[in-house]
Structure formats: C-alpha cells, structure tokens
Amino acid sequence: MTHSTLEALPAGRIARVTGLAPAEPGLVTRLLELGFDEGAGVELLHQAPLGDPIAVRVDGSVVALRRALARLILVADAQ
Amino acid sequence: MNVETPVAARIRQAPLVAVIGHPNAGKTSLFNALSGARQKVGNYPGVTVERKSAELPLPSGARIELLDLPGCYSLVPRSLDEQVTRDTLLGLQPGESRPDALLIVTDATNLAAHLRFALDALRLGIPAVMALNRMDMAARDGIAIDSAALAARLGIPVIETVAVRKRGLADLLAALESRLKLPAAEPLPFTPADTRALGREARTVARAVTLSEGSVRLASRRLDAVLLHPVAGPVILAAILFLMFQAVFSWAEAPMGWIESAIAWAQGLVGTALPDSVFRSFLNDGILAGVGAVVVFLPQILILFAFILILEGSGYMVRAAFLMDRLMASVGLNGAAFIPLLSSFACAIPGIMAARTIPDEKDRLTTILIAPLMTCSARLPVYAVIIAAFIPAQSVWGPVGLQGLVLFILYFAGIVGAMLAALVLKRTVTKGPPPTFLMEMPSYQLPAWRDILFGLWIRAGAFLKRAGTIIMGVTIALWALASFPAPPENAERPAIEYTIAGRIGHVIEPLVRPIGFNHEIAMTLLPAMAAREVAVASLATIYALDADEEDTSSLVERLQGGWPLATALAFLAWFVFAPQCLSTLAVVRRETGGWKWPLFMFAYLTALAYIAAGLTFHIASALL
Numbered sequence: 001m002t003h004s005t006l007e008a009l010p011a012g013r014i015a016r017v018t019g020l021a022p023a024e025p026g027l028v029t030r031l032l033e034l035g036f037d038e039g040a041g042v043e044l045l046h047q048a049p050l051g052d053p054i055a056v057r058v059d060g061s062v063v064a065l066r067r068a069l070a071r072l073i074l075v076a077d078a079q
Numbered sequence: 080m081n082v083e084t085p086v087a088a089r090i091r092q093a094p095l096v097a098v099i100g101h102p103n104a105g106k107t108s109l110f111n112a113l114s115g116a117r118q119k120v121g122n123y124p125g126v127t128v129e130r131k132s133a134e135l136p137l138p139s140g141a142r143i144e145l146l147d148l149p150g151c152y153s154l155v156p157r158s159l160d161e162q163v164t165r166d167t168l169l170g171l172q173p174g175e176s177r178p179d180a181l182l183i184v185t186d187a188t189n190l191a192a193h194l195r196f197a198l199d200a201l202r203l204g205i206p207a208v209m210a211l212n213r214m215d216m217a218a219r220d221g222i223a224i225d226s227a228a229l230a231a232r233l234g235i236p237v238i239e240t241v242a243v244r245k246r247g248l249a250d251l252l253a254a255l256e257s258r259l260k261l262p263a264a265e266p267l268p269f270t271p272a273d274t275r276a277l278g279r280e281a282r283t284v285a286r287a288v289t290l291s292e293g294s295v296r297l298a299s300r301r302l303d304a305v306l307l308h309p310v311a312g313p314v315i316l317a318a319i320l321f322l323m324f325q326a327v328f329s330w331a332e333a334p335m336g337w338i339e340s341a342i343a344w345a346q347g348l349v350g351t352a353l354p355d356s357v358f359r360s361f362l363n364d365g366i367l368a369g370v371g372a373v374v375v376f377l378p379q380i381l382i383l384f385a386f387i388l389i390l391e392g393s394g395y396m397v398r399a400a401f402l403m404d405r406l407m408a409s410v411g412l413n414g415a416a417f418i419p420l421l422s423s424f425a426c427a428i429p430g431i432m433a434a435r436t437i438p439d440e441k442d443r444l445t446t447i448l449i450a451p452l453m454t455c456s457a458r459l460p461v462y463a464v465i466i467a468a469f470i471p472a473q474s475v476w477g478p479v480g481l482q483g484l485v486l487f488i489l490y491f492a493g494i495v496g497a498m499l500a501a502l503v504l505k506r507t508v509t510k511g512p513p514p515t516f517l518m519e520m521p522s523y524q525l526p527a528w529r530d531i532l533f534g535l536w537i538r539a540g541a542f543l544k545r546a547g548t549i550i551m552g553v554t555i556a557l558w559a560l561a562s563f564p565a566p567p568e569n570a571e572r573p574a575i576e577y578t579i580a581g582r583i584g585h586v587i588e589p590l591v592r593p594i595g596f597n598h599e600i601a602m603t604l605l606p607a608m609a610a611r612e613v614a615v616a617s618l619a620t621i622y623a624l625d626a627d628e629e630d631t632s633s634l635v636e637r638l639q640g641g642w643p644l645a646t647a648l649a650f651l652a653w654f655v656f657a658p659q660c661l662s663t664l665a666v667v668r669r670e671t672g673g674w675k676w677p678l679f680m681f682a683y684l685t686a687l688a689y690i691a692a693g694l695t696f697h698i699a700s701a702l703l
Binding site for chain 2: 024027029031032033034035037038039045048049050052053055059060062063065066068069
C-alpha cells in the first residue's frame with residue numbers, strides 16, 4: 001500500500017493522513033477539527049458489528065466514523 | 080444550589096469568568112469541583128441551552144461569577160450549544176456581558192487536540208488561565224508535559240489540575256485573581272481561524288512541551304477490545320440496558336409507593352378537615368392529584384438519569400452509539416439518536432431534551448418526533464390494568480407468561496412504529512443531507528460521585544420545573560373540565576357525564592366507535608391528556624367506583640364484564656401510538672421553537688393510533 005484511503009486501511013497498520021478528498025466545506029472543517037489533518041498518524045482500532053462504523057486512532061484521539069466518511073480521508077504508509 | 084428562571088439583562092458586580100474547553104476536557108467536572116453547591120442553573124433566553132454559573136470567592140476574598148459554557152471544537156459553531164459559547168465569548172449573547180477572563184480547560188492526555196481550541200480562544204485577547212487537567216491519567220499513561228514551558232509559549236499561566244480529586248484548584252483561583260488584576264485589554268476583532276494552520280500550530284506547541292509521549296490510552300484500548308468486540312460488545316450493551324430497565328421499573332417501585340401513600344394521606348387529611356365542596360375537590364383532585372402525578376415519576380427519572388450520567392461520565396455512551404449506529408442507519412438516523420430514544424422509555428420529556436446533543440438539525444427533529452413512540456413509564460399503569468383484566472395469567476412456554484408476552488409486544492410495537500415513522504419522516508418532512516456518524520470517543524474514566532449528584536440535581540430540577548408546571552396546570556384545567564357544570568340534583572348517570580369533559584367525550588364518541596371504543600373509553604380520552612396513567616383513575620370514576628388508585632381489583636372486575644376483548648386490545652394499541660400527553664407536546668414546542676412541529680406530531684401520532692386501534696379491533700373481532 002502506498003496511497004489509499006482510511007476506509008481500506010487494514011487493522012493494526014499505522015498510516016499517515018496525506019489529505020482529504022473534495023467534500024462539503026463544513027464536513028472538511030469537522031474532519032480537520034477531529035484531527036484528520038495532513039501528517040496525522042491513523043490506525044484502525046475497532047469495527048462495529050457488520051463492519052460499519054469504524055473507530056480510528058488519530059494521533060492521541062479516537063474517533064468513530066462511518067466507512068463512507070473514512071473514504072474521504074487519504075492515507076499513505078507511515079515511512 | 081437552586082434552579083432559577085432565565086437570565087434577563089443582569090447587573091453584575093463580580094467579574095465574569097467563563098470556563099471553556101474541548102468537549103471531553105473534563106470541563107464540567109472542574110466547574111463542579113470549583114463551585115460545589117453554589118451552582119445556579121437557568122436558561123438562556125430564547126434557546127433551550129442551560130446556563131450554569133456560580134459565584135465564588137478568590138483567595139483575596141473578592142468574588143467572581145464562574146460560567147460553565149458548552150464544550151466546543153472551534154469558534155465556528157455547529158450546534159445551539161456551541162453557538163452560545165461563541166456568542167458569549169464575542170459579547171454577542173443577549174443578556175450576557177463579555178467575560179472578563181477565561182478559564183481554558185485542556186486534557187493533558189490529549190494535549191495537541193485540545194490546544195487547537197485553546198489557541199482559537201486565545202486569539203480573542205481576553206485574559207486567560209489554562210487548567211492542564213487529568214494530570215493523574217497522563218502520569219499513568221507515562222505522559223510528561225512541561226507546563227512551565229507551555230505557559231511561556233502561550234503567555235498565560237498554566238496550572239496542573241485533577242478536577243475529580245480537587246487537585247490544583249487553589250493555584251488555579253490564585254492565577255485567575257492575578258489575571259483579573261491586570262488592566263483590561265481591548266478585545267481583538269474576531270475572524271474565523273484557518274483550521275489547518277491552527278491544527279499545525281497546536282501540534283507544534285504540543286510537541287515542544289511534551290517531555291515523554293507515553294503509551295496512548297492503553298487502558299481504554301484494552302477495555303474497548305472487549306466492550307466494542309463485534310460479538311461481546313452488543314451482548315454487554317444489551318445486558319447493561321436490561322439492568323437499566325430492571326432498575327427503572329423495580330427499584331423505583333417502593334419509593335413510588337411511598338409518594339402515592341403520602342399524597343393519599345394528604346388527600347385524606349383534606350377530606351376529613353374540609354366539608355364536601357368544590358374547594359375540597361379542587362385541593363384533592365386538582366392540586367394534590369397534580370402534584371402527585373408529577374412527583375410520582377421522580378424515582379424513575381432519577382434512576383434513569385443516574386444510569387445515563389454514569390454511562391456518559393464513564394465514556395461508555397459514545398460506545399453505545401457506535402454499536403447502535405448501523406441499526407439506526409437502516410432507518411436514516413445515526414447512533415447519536417440512540418441515547419435520547421433510550422431515555423424516552425422512562426419519559427419522552429427528558430428524551431426530547433437529550434436530543435439537543437444531535438448535531439444535525441433534521442436528525443434531531445426526526446428523533447424528537449419519534450421519541451413519544453418509545454413506551455414511557457406512564458403507559459405502564461394503563462397496560463397493567465388492561466392486561467390484568469383481559470389477558471389470562473397462563474404460561475406460554477416455560478417461565479414465559481402470556482401477560483408478560485403481551486407487555487413485550489406492546490413495547491416492541493412502539494419500537495417498530497418508531498423505526499417505520501423515522502423511515503417515512505426522513506424521506507418526506509425531515510428530508511436532509513444523508514446522515515453521517517462522526518464522534519470523538521473519550522478515554523474511559525471512573526465518573527466522580529460529585530458530578531453524578533450535581534447532574535442528577537440539575538436534571539431532576541429541570542424535569543420538576545418544566546414537566547411539573549405543565550402537568551400541574553393541565554391537571555387543574557382538566558379537573559375543571561371534568562367538574563363543571565355540576566350534575567343536577569337527581570342525576571342518574573355518573574357526574575362526569577354532565578360536565579364539559581363529558582360533553583366533549585360525547586362528541587368524540589361517534590369518531591371512535593369505528594375503532595371499537597365504547598362510551599366509557601371516549602369519556603376517558605380527554606382526561607388522559609393530563610398524563611396517560613390518569614386514564615385508569617378516570618375509568619374508575621366513570622364506572623362510578625371509588626377512585627382508588629391503589630386498589631384496581633374492582634376496576635379490573637368491572638372491565639372484564641364490560642368490555643369485549645377486541646375493544647380492550649384496540650385500547651392497548653391506541654395507547655402504544657397516541658400522543659396523549661400535553662407535557663410532551665409542550666416540551667416539543669419549547670425545543671423546536673414553535674407550534675408547527677408539536678401540532679404535526681399530534682396529528683401524525685393520532686392518525687397512527689387510530690389506524691392501529693382500528694386494525695387491532697377488526698382483526699381481533701374477526702379472529703376471536
């Protein structure tokens with residue numbers, strides 16, 4: 001994996017956020033406020049029953065979000 | 080501590096200090112620790128956001144007014160709560176002066192995220208002090224922060240605190256005092272910050288002052304491995320909910336009995352002290368019955384709120400929303416709606432009030448509109464009497480009894496009805512952007528007893544005040560409707576038949592005949608608007624029995640002889656859906672800011688109830 005989205009990140013692998021896909025400005029601001037900014041370390045922690053939503057570590061926070069939103073978050077392998 | 084009414088334009092002597100911070104910083108815990116029992120709770124004029132403040136002394140003896148503002152991610156508001164915070168900080172909040180100083184609360188275990196909002200707030204130029212909270216949890220995780228370096232970088236005092244243990248509070252107040260002594264700086268004009276730049280700055284500062292990173296939230300991750308497990312997680316959630324409902328219904332039984340006996344005792348006193356008159360009837364059936372109808376729910380409300388506060392304070396509530404989101408998504412809602420709907424099983428009023436935490440306006444409205452379909456505890460006495468009268472106490476399968484099964488079906492019908500209603504509403508009247516679910520999961524922590532008790536006090540006060548005044552008023556109004564005009568001297572029929580309520584009942588009767596309702600039920604529908612359980616008492620009155628709410632056995636016998644089974648089942652179906660509670664409608668008016676949505680709710684729920692009762696009656700008549 002070099003470039004992908006948070007939605008496709010396998011459990012236990014740490015990645016870095018490289019950017020956000022184009023989306024409604026309010027939503028982008030919310031994602032940024034929750035820490036999904038370029039350079040943030042992300043890791044898939046948990047999946048709800050039936051696989052959606054997911055809980056993700058973003059630097060020092062944990063954020064729960066639906067897979068559809070996770071698809072907007074672009075990630076690349078850490079290092 | 081007392082609960083008081085809106086803050087109009089106030090003349091303030093003490094300087095105003097606003098407590099602000101990221102939503103999970105432990106802000107309310109710190110506010111509770113600082114202010115103790117001096118808290119005052121009011122409402123901001125025009126909105127339903129609570130205003131919590133306390134007057135307290137600084138080390139020198141000078142007094143300040145401490146104001147607990149809703150938690151925020153930034154100064155660009157997304158909900159009513161966040162709007163109040165932003166407007167207060169900018170001096171735009173009606174009836175509130177601009178704070179003289181800020182107490183910014185940050186979580187030491189997640190500094191970078193919390194600094195973003197702190198930096199945003201500091202741009203306003205208001206003198207500030209930072210509480211670096213949760214230092215104990217940071218130490219446990221191996222995180223070390225140089226608070227002196229942080230203070231130097233931010234240019235404000237930074238005090239290490241542990242709010243739940245009341246640690247660092249004296250230093251905090253001393254720092255506030257020193258800031259308030261400085262000459263007031265001219266506040267800077269506000270322009271929304273660039274979120275990316277702010278985040279970068281926050282991370283740079285956090286990195287520079289962090290001496291050791293520690294292991295991130297190890298304890299929480301271990302707990303989540305079990306509590307959010309795809310199989311174990313839902314099972315544990317179901318067990319917690321089961322315990323909660325058991326508690327609400329069985330633990331509350333005894334105190335509810337005491338309250339009912341106390342009211343009956345007071346009514347007895349009035350009955351012997353005064354001659355039979357309109358005034359005695361007003362005291363007993365208007366005032367005392369009204370007080371009783373409100374206070375009797377207090378035990379259940381307190382137990383329910385205690386559970387909700389513990390679940391919220393421990394950090395589990397967001398996990399419950401996470402586990403339930405997929406299910407809620409199937410009807411167009413999101414996991415955040417789960418908590419208000421859950422509360423509605425005790426009473427729709429706190430449930431509708433809890434819907435404020437839903438960020439999306441359309442989702443919030445949908446949740447409010449379906450909340451009354453969750454079977455509230457007021458319906459239980461009605462169900463109990465009808466089930467006792469018509470459903471034989473026989474076993475269906477092992478320990479599963481038929482009566483319990485019918486009760487379960489009634490609850491289940493409400494839930495299914497709510498889900499279907501949400502599905503239809505989200506495609507029609509409350510159509511909005513596709514719902515999302517995006518929530519921060521705070522670390523687990525043991526909630527402080529102080530925070531639970533203050534939370535209970537505030538919410539119970541709000542219930543007594545909001546529901547209390549309405550239920551009291553309505554009970555008195557309905558007492559008047561059901562008492563006047565008085566029956567003639569040689570009346571043959573029960574007194575209620577001659578009153579205004581009785582006449583309205585006669586008008587309603589032809590309308591409800593097609594769904595199997597008899598004369599007595601038609602007479603009950605109006606008085607039951609006060610509170611659903613009043614239906615039991617008013618049926619007893621109509622059957623010219625002694626209206627004894629304690630002993631319903633005579634009523635049960637009377638109903639068995641009087642009603643066909645199909646009618647009884649239709650009556651139950653009606654109560655599953657009918658919006659028979661004026662207090663709920665009044666709270667919806669408050670929360671939605673007008674009569675449009677409560678009227679809509681009344682219309683759609685009445686239509687549902689009519690259809691459900693009609694279907695039940697005709698199907699049951701055909702089958703039985």
